[in-house]
Amino acid sequence: MKYKKIGDILILDNKYSDNNFDELSRKHNVKTIMKIDHIQGTKREPIYKILYGEETETIHRENGCLFKLDLSKVMWSKGNNNERLRIAKLVDDDETVLDMFAGIGYFSIPIGVHSNPKKIIPIEINPNSYHFLCENIRLNKLTNVTPILGDCMMKTPKFKADRILMGYVKTTHHYLKIAIDSLNKGGILHYHETVPEKLINTRPIERIKAQAGNRDVELLKINKIKRYAPGVEHVVIDALIN
The missing domain is CATH 3.40.50.150 (Vaccinia Virus protein VP39)
Known part of the structure; x- marks a missing residue:
């Protein structure tokens, strides 16, 4: 199973098979698990599904920078x-x-x-x-x-x-x-x-x-x-x- 962690949200790829999301959330210390099918249009808006949790807003840390974003509304290119x-x-x-x-x-x-x-x-x-x-x-x-x-x-x-x-x-x-x-x-x-x-x-x-x-x-x-x-x-x- 492939995934990427953005702040305290886990994004799974389309081939995920593990349905024990509660255990997965504890393992990766995340509040929400999502699947993003694709990004559409010139506004780069995500088509997504929430698999676990509710909150889609997070703060991601990268290269000494802070990025606040809502993964149900905007894309993140890791x-x-x-x-x-x-x-x-x-x-x-x-x-x-x-x-x-x-x-x-x-x-x-x-x-x-x-x-x-x-x-x-x-x-x-x-x-x-x-x-x-x-x-x-x-x-x-x-x-x-x-x-x-x-x-x-x-x-x-x-x-x-x-x-x-x-x-x-x-x-x-x-x-x-x-x-x-x-x-x-x-x-x-x-x-x-x-x-x-x-x-x-x-x-x-x-x-x-x-x-x-x-x-x-x-x-x-x-x-x-x-x-x-x-x-x-x-x-x-x-x-x-x-």
Whole structure:
């Protein structure tokens, strides 16, 4: 049986067979056991079933950060924890960071905790995720984070940034042009994509270059996050754009 523990809630995969949830809750010291079938829509809302307990709100601790969330309303991507810390350690003090598809602050909170940029601007479309984003800013006592509720397609062009995070997959490439247009000269783009293994070294960077127009694009790193599906990888492209 595979599982992941988020705060004091246990998430079982779809192949669970153990029905003794009371014993399982004591073993893992959790108040609730859930199954999340899938995440749907642009607002990344979970389709779930509660197997034990009632409460779905918890506080999860990761990399020295606190994340308050309700697993019946918002998603948690546990597989990206190393990437969240990697990005946080790249940010310089004088930077303005724009975090597209910010969720509950998966990237913005670690950046605020582990570095001290001039400004962090997370944009999130889901009101529930935005609520917990604001909660997590307060919970981690961050003063340089200005959250924005709205669609990245509409909100991103209102800002200019030195570093832009695009922590979303499947349709992220549709937002590349507005992200690049909002990136200052010499800025860094962190672009997430799910891509067939044979295209990892070509398709993501070609998509970036196609939307950059006359701007010069330098590939800094291709970082593999995790297997997304058979033969498909979730990768992050770090690109310097002048």
